[in-house]
Amino acid sequence: MTVTVTDASYGVTFTYNTQKSFVVSRSALPDFGQSQAEREMLAAINAERARGGVCPSGVFPAAAPLQFEGNLHKAATLYGRELAASGKMELPHRSRVDNRVPSQRMVDAGYRPVPPNGIQWVFGESLAAGMNLTSPAEVIAAWKGSTSHCAALFEKVLDGTAAQVTGSAGTYWVLNIAGW
Numbered sequence: 001m002t003v004t005v006t007d008a009s010y011g012v013t014f015t016y017n018t019q020k021s022f023v024v025s026r027s028a029l030p031d032f033g034q035s036q037a038e039r040e041m042l043a044a045i046n047a048e049r050a051r052g053g054v055c056p057s058g059v060f061p062a063a064a065p066l067q068f069e070g071n072l073h074k075a076a077t078l079y080g081r082e083l084a085a086s087g088k089m090e091l092p093h094r095s096r097v098d099n100r101v102p103s104q105r106m107v108d109a110g111y112r113p114v115p116p117n118g119i120q121w122v123f124g125e126s127l128a129a130g131m132n133l134t135s136p137a138e139v140i141a142a143w144k145g146s147t148s149h150c151a152a153l154f155e156k157v158l159d160g161t162a163a164q165v166t167g168s169a170g171t172y173w174v175l176n177i178a179g180w
């Protein structure tokens with residue numbers, strides 16, 4: 001079956017092929033294991049989601065916890081590696097390697113569910129980088145200071161992951177969320 005994705009945030013429309021029987025991966029994929037720091041970050045994000053929060057754009061009610069998804073983790077890790085290798089944080093989240101945007105990278109990594117008809121897809125990516133952003137509390141505080149990143153923390157989706165990659169310029173965090 002062919003699924004069409006329109007990602008208005010980046011002005012791209014693309015398709016992917018999948019099976020109606022696609023099942024999300026609740027465990028890490030080979031070569032893309034989840035570290036203890038990444039598990040702690042996802043737990044901290046879920047604690048924040050459980051409380052709800054105040055963002056620059058308003059107040060968000062509590063949200064269900066994100067469930068680890070292996071394909072999203074692969075996408076986040078690969079992009080984190082790209083950022084760490086370049087020593088830069090790319091905004092607006094376009095890969096320097098192939099100009100792909102978060103939704104395309106998540107699908108490329110294997111996240112290919114079949115959304116119900118008429119449902120709006122949500123693909124979100126938040127980045128944090130720097131020598132002083134290593135603990136979950138520091139990263140979440142930085143994201144909560146940004147309108148779009150804070151909103152992503154409380155988005156009403158269930159699939160997500162946080163990847164941590166360290167390079168010469170410091171630690172890079174990539175939060176990927178997706179669903180409907």
